[in-house]
Amino acid sequence: MLRQPIFSFGVVLTTLFLVGDLARTQTPTLGGYKAPPGVYRTSWVGNTFGGSGGPNGFGYWVQDGVAKLAVSPDGTAFCGVDWDEAGRCVGLYKEGQVNRVLLKGAGKETAWGWNTANRALAVWKDTIYIANEGKQLLRFRWHPGDINSAVFVDETALPAKAVAVAANRRWIVVAYPDAIELRSAQNRRVVRRFPLQGVKDVALTTDDSLWVLAGKNVQRLSVTGQALPGIISHLQDPTAVAISNRNPHQLLVCDNGPRQQILFYDLKPTPRLVKVFGAYSGLMSGQPGEVKPNKLFGLRGANTDAAGNLYVAMSFGNGPNGHCLLRCFAPNGVLKWQVMNLSFVDTFGFDPDSDGSLVFSRDAIFRLDLNKPKPGSEWSLKAFSVPYPQEQHSDRLRYGQSAIVRDLQGRRVLYLIGQYAGGFQIYAFRGNIAYLVGKIGRNDSWAWYVDSHGDIWNGDGPNRSLLCYRFLGWNSQGKPRYDWKNPEVWPWPNDFELVRRVIYNADTDTLYLFGYLRGETIDSWGVIGHTARCYDGWRSGSRKIRWTVSMPVNPHGNDQGQPLTPQAVDVAGDYLFVGMVKPEDNRQYTHIFRVSDGSYVGSLYPGPEVGENAGWQDMPYAVQAYRRKNGEYLVLVEEDWRGKNLLYRWWPNGRQQSANAH
Template identity: 30%
Template sequence: MRRTGFFLCIALGLSLSVTHAEAAPSRVLDAKSSWIGNTFGFGNGAWTQINITAIAVAPDGRVFTNSPWDESGAEASVYRDGQMLGYAGGTHGWGAAGGNAVAVNSRYVYVAVGVGNEKGRLVKEGVWPRSGRHWIGVTRRDIGDMKRPAPFEDGIAQKALANDKDSRAVLARSFLTINDTPDDARQDIGGLAASDALLYVANTSQDRIELYDAASMQKKSQWSAPQPGRIALGADGSLWAIVESRGEHPRVVHYGASGQTLSDAPRLAADSMAVDIALDKQGRVLVADNGPRQQVLFFAKEGSVYRESSALGERGGIFSGVAGKPGPRRFNGLTGVGVDAAGNVYVSANGIGTHDGPIGAGLGATLESYAPDGTLRWQMQGLLFVDGAWIDPGRPDSVYTGNKRFELDLSKPAGQEWKYAGFLSGRFRYPDDPVFHVDQWPGLPIARRLDGRTFLYLTDMYADHLKIYRFDAKRDGELAIPSGFIAGRPRPVQNVPNRPEGGEWIWRDQNGDGRFDTGEFQRNPGAARITGGWGWWVDIKGDIWRTSDVKGIHRLRYGGLDKQGNPVYDYANMQTYPVPAPFTELRRAVYDAASDTMYVTGYTADEPYDRRYWKEVGRRFVRYDHWSSDARARYSIDLPWDTQAKPLSTVIGITVEGQYVFAVEPVGDVHVYDKDSGREVGVIKPGAEVGHASGWVDVPNGVSAHRRGNGEYLVFVEEDARGKVMMYRWTPQS
């Protein structure tokens, strides 16, 4: 049961004794549910997956996808005419994973997947690999219903499991093992192609292309190919392939039906990065180029060879013109291309490309369809994952997330208020951007206006380090320029270019080039260490607050802007406040610079830390007035804490805005407290617009709020499950 207690004017250094009172059930507030960043809000059960690394297009325009990961299990999905039709299932968790290739024929969908054993915990012959091993292979599904496995009869596992009706056994009978590998040496399938007679598999790590009977799934033949990636089957039985696909300069090769190399393949430009290949009804070869061009290239046969005849997309993609500005034909991180029978072209992208691991799940999946004349037919977006949102302090209808900007029109219906306005990560212009080097996802945003300029601060999923970005719209459009970085532990920053050994350093872009240059790092010379802890906060004056679990609260004071326009932070200008009573361990500290008020959460001797709930803000919340001079606790309240509840009832994120404190549970419910008294006003719950559902809030600062001029509050909540950020609209009743 949640309890509430109030304490007035208690000195910071004194221990607190708490009197508890039973609390009535929280009142559900009248808030409108909405979202940003996904074409669908799950109100009708649909969402756009968070990553797409491969597509296959059926003649009727259905688009089948694949990816290594979607948080809600839609790694392999099917779309048509801008609608999600469903997903395969059986590709997510509990020993199952997606992959990077997919193909179709008239009867089946073939999806590259992985099968594991959860560190030896899954044991059943033919269903799971033995301990220490991992299977890479192909699951075959009914093209009319991807959820329906299409078993075949002639494999060893298929015969052993012939009479087993268990759902995992049925999936196993529909699975063809291509590579049986050690856990630490996974050998993925780089491409698939299919006719009604044959299935072609690009076995990338084994340097070969393998052919299987499309019905029996028995191996027919193979031929050598250097690191084959995506493949496409010609009407004449020949096969087009991207080879040396893991290198810096992939090539296109044309093979005859028996595997002989033909001499008519086009030569690509030196800076091309071919990631997918397709053929249209005119016999043209389409190549998705994820290099600087960011285009789909068309090659037609001229005499004895194929030459480039046209291209789809603006040259430079999203980075051309106003860099980072999205729009039709402004591609960003191409991963797939396909064509239907009518000549419509389909393009997938994820902000980075096919070979950069899970980071693609954080940079934004898009799937687009273009008519033969290049006109956009439809677009689907799943842009956010492990991400939050923060109102742009310079533009009240502009919202920053970890690496995107959205514009709001709050006059529109739920889910239609947002417009994708900016992509912030310039991988060609700023390749040292730590979003590509330090963690799998961009980070959680705090945006501040300092000395007339806007800066974006990003914390990572585990609150280890802090990234700082500046903007220069005239020179860099929407792109965020790496400006500063505060490192924590050594391991998360081990891939930062030119970094000093270990952690505990500050980097500032002293020459303004956005690169991590030698000589731009400052190591922490003192005894006070900011490593460890779950709390980061940047106040409105630019001071950075770092909450250590047991060492207190560190304050890095804002030192103004340097000549390049970077905010200056220095270990010499750091102050540490001791752990305030009644806490024994701290988790978050939110400072209101305008009133010199500090809001702190954590654990006490009577309410100790439970290591099973390691991301939570703690069980106690205290407001301290006059923090910088004569700190005194105004009140102390219990936060929700019922670890036996289903679902779990704790608090994982907290923020302060206007008159209220907003505290979010892992299941997404937002408790609202009056900041002056600590009294709970009520709770915001997800509504019908989002299917009465919120994914797990899985980050330490997954909630933010903004009070609009008309008194309405916009409350943003990270929503892991389905590629979006929740946006609740709440107006307090007087």
């Protein structure tokens, strides 16, 4: 949907801006929120679905991660995870669609997502079992094949958190890291329990024998715990097992080691490897990082349906930070469909030399085809930038990050900064793969920026100082050079009590400072502060204040119900883009100001393309803006509530309206 500036929202000035003092060069005056000039529309990057479909508890999005997969014979894939920001801790996927109605437990809250947060689930005919993070075994009834039909039945207390669940008509098998527990499917009571160390997963056959993944072996046990003939060894890093829904005498094993493949074993009379699926070494095969259907990674589960279609769930791990990618392959190995979520507490960044056609996250590279008119259709996954599984425990797979990309002397550099700021991790590329080449930072520091020349700015340096670390070129090892011991240093302007963000435009020698002037209330940690100021000629010696303006606030946003200043800010072209921490009037605003005079221009908010839904901005660098050669502005905004980045496409002069309307 394209939005035109033919209306303004009836919100009085004081709900948007704090009143400025007379010493300021300029204080905005306006009658409330309004749309910016020209036209804009909402799109998104990083999730197959945009998040429309209803309020909390309803809607369409792929969940934040996947720790466990179960597949029913009809071809429904169940993905479980211990956290999804909007509560989809159990997602049901069939023929490329996701359930709109979320599963919701009842009773006392013991786990996130209406008690469904889990790392262990199973399905048997019309019953879904979820062993949640609150040590409860939940049961749901559903109509097989109808992904919106699940209804809560009851829950049963467990002695510990489970790592796996399996079920058939007689048994519910609950696996713990150090034990296997068998319960009656009729009354959920414990029938027996036996110790076993290193348990990761369990599969239950039609003859009631167990195939247990413990350590690096898969062993066959009776329901009494007695070892039976048959063991699968020589695995690299097995993560999951499942009995095929097409062939009850076949076991699938996910091996997440260097091979990154799914192994098929015929079980009669003893286990025999009969098939391998996936390119050996996964993402690192062929052109490293390049995404292809048969290049698997982060294997969390796999199984077939009754027709022989194969379902593969992939994630880099660590719950919602590891993403969720689910693929369905036909029996001949051809990809039928896939769905994915590649964003949690993350902000993506534009490659400045791509004219908006390349976007980077902490671990992925996206293409944007900006000629496509349908919102959400512009993006596609090009590659992953992580050498996996070699770096499966690196911080960029474990934690959310904001990505800033710079092209320096013909080489691309990725700068990552986290939810608590503190500086940058610096990565240089070899092909698609980004390798850590440096770090700069300091605890409890929030004001960081990389200008177009690669110089790194720190606005809240020691002793009320502003620092700049110059980019000095590349060394013989392909690493960017910085002299961390000798930055340029300037004192803060005298009237600043605290600097919280800094932006520098190297082309115009313009510096933007954000924070608190003396006498202003410091409202919270991590936000940008009440005041923005623009300086011309910062380095040239002819320094001059161009303007000083008050920033918008959430009127009752902080813990004390007092005004809360914005979370994030960026500059692109002629405009300053300011992202708020919280939605206001159920709208998550990104406000726009002119850099020429600091005047308010208008406000962006999510449109019906994403159900007008958005959560809080958690990242201090939650907004990334870019001006294309044709005058279009692209604005990426963190949106972790339903797992994506919002993409605002704004044409200030309106010239693209007819070509992009729909």
